[in-house]
Amino acid sequence: MTMAMYLHPLSSYSQKAKTAFYEKGVDFETRMLDGSEPIASAFAALWPIGKFPLLTDGDKMVFEATSIIEYVDNLYPETSRLIPEDQAKAAEVRMWDRFFDNYINYPQQRMVYVAIGREADDGEDCAKWKAAFEAAFGVLDHRLKGREWVAGDTFSLADCAAAPSLLYADWTHPIPKSYKEVWTYRDRLLARPSYARALDEARPYRHMFPLGAPVGRD
Incomplete structure (x- = not known):
């Protein structure tokens, strides 16, 4: 199952997380937070805090751009490492x-x-x-x-x-x-x-x- 990221392209933190995915060559599905339904309702139900980006991977949810990057870096260690092993x-x-x-x-x-x-x-x-x-x-x-x-x-x-x-x-x-x-x-x-x-x-x-x-x- 492809991971999905709730985001808006203009957001600096969304850009931060997307850069990591592009750097590592990892696919994700964009769920655009432009206020349209049903994405807006799904996001609100998942994450009442309302801050984005938010990543979903099956039944897992990862919030905050730094945590998202840590997650994908650990999930795909064979690609360009963004956090050193040392x-x-x-x-x-x-x-x-x-x-x-x-x-x-x-x-x-x-x-x-x-x-x-x-x-x-x-x-x-x-x-x-x-x-x-x-x-x-x-x-x-x-x-x-x-x-x-x-x-x-x-x-x-x-x-x-x-x-x-x-x-x-x-x-x-x-x-x-x-x-x-x-x-x-x-x-x-x-x-x-x-x-x-x-x-x-x-x-x-x-x-x-x-x-x-x-x-x-x-």
Whole structure:
């Protein structure tokens, strides 16, 4: 039975999970969460929390993008490993996965929520979230010196997290050009076939990005 993933292509966490499947060459069925029935009702019944992506594999259910990637990586160990078998190296990959989710995706989402009125501004044009971005970009720029990928020598779970995080971060608060390593890394991620495929599948929905998708910045 083919695994099925409830998702929306524009979602950064959906893109993160899809990139892992494409990287490993593992098939899945897309269950599009665009509000249409009966998919919407099925998803609500399965997962009342309502956050996606959500993976089903027979009678098994896996929620959260990181857990989904861990699951498929363990299920198909013969394909490109996204989490190293060496436990010390695996811990490093997981650490940088959390970096992108917590220190780049989180402020990015806060700024979007402020823009659409779901959260209150801090009265200073989201100054604290912009400062959080700048701190994270600085750490990442230093980390990437002399590196192709953010953790280890091969594309990993951490890079699956990085690709959509840096895409939407730049759309929300443009990454300063002074962070040359971050820009080179972002370009490398956008060119990776697995993420490029996920990004192409999101293009028909770019108009839905609340802040407006910038022209010429993929």
